[in-house]
């Protein structure tokens with residue numbers, strides 16, 4: 001594994017009962033890059049993320065994170081690796097009974113011995129980064145969907161992770177709010193320099209942010225290419241995916257303008 005590869009899957013097979021989901025997935029994630037995994041619903045994109053996070057074990061094949069074989073490490077080491085991960089899943093998974101401040105402070109309180117004074121400073125810094133100052137005493141139910149995702153992103157970035165995983169981060173948001181999430185993603189990635197692995201249906205928008213796009217189909221990665229190469233690829237399954245998803249690229253000129261203005 002080269003020094004600049006932070007995560008690698010080699011020949012990963014995974015079945016649930018009689019359902020064979022992954023049939024030999026090979027994939028590499030480069031340090032500091034943004035990898036976007038695309039593919040039809042139910043193909044196993046989230047299953048790939050769960051292997052990277054060490055939440056699922058392959059039936060066959062292996063997963064290496066920061067050069068370490070997840071099949072050969074102890075739980076303590078896996079937990080140590082996970083402290084360098086940030087995760088933003090579809091529902092943002094906030095605790096409803098906790099304020100925004102406490103939700104964002106949680107990783108520091110649970111996983112570190114940082115003093116409350118420093119926690120306050122760190123939380124306020126992340127809230128400012130997400131344009132959330134003033135919302136710290138609110139509860140999740142009092143927030144809009146877009147704000148909830150931003151709180152989730154603030155929390156995911158709290159421990160300054162080396163890798164951040166996004167599983168369909170804009171599900172349920174309108175165009176404006178999903179552009180806002182991608183704008184904040186772009187800004188924080190530049191500032192903090194993390195590696196990003198994103199599962200998304202926001203094609204073709206996501207191509208603007210990706211360094212590499214990987215198509216999962218028939219249980220395998222059919223190609224992991226730059227967005228430009230992906231859109232020109234001759235490989236029949238990639239071609240078919242591009243043709244069905246790229247259709248009319250933007251539904252309106254207004255939407256296109258709004259997207260570009262967001263950067």
Ligand SMILES: Nc1ncnc2c1ncn2[C@@H]1O[C@H](COP(=O)(O)OP(=O)(O)OP(=O)(O)O)[C@@H](O)[C@H]1O
Nearest residue numbers: 016019021039040041042043044045046047048199
């Ligand atoms: N823990 C599990 N037990 C049994 N089946 C599972 C489990 N996790 C995933 N699956 C099955 O694996 C398949 C792939 O699921 P996955 O959620 O990875 O798809 P996906 O590509 O992320 O889909 P979507 O784009 O709709 O989110 C599905 O058929 C799902 O039901």
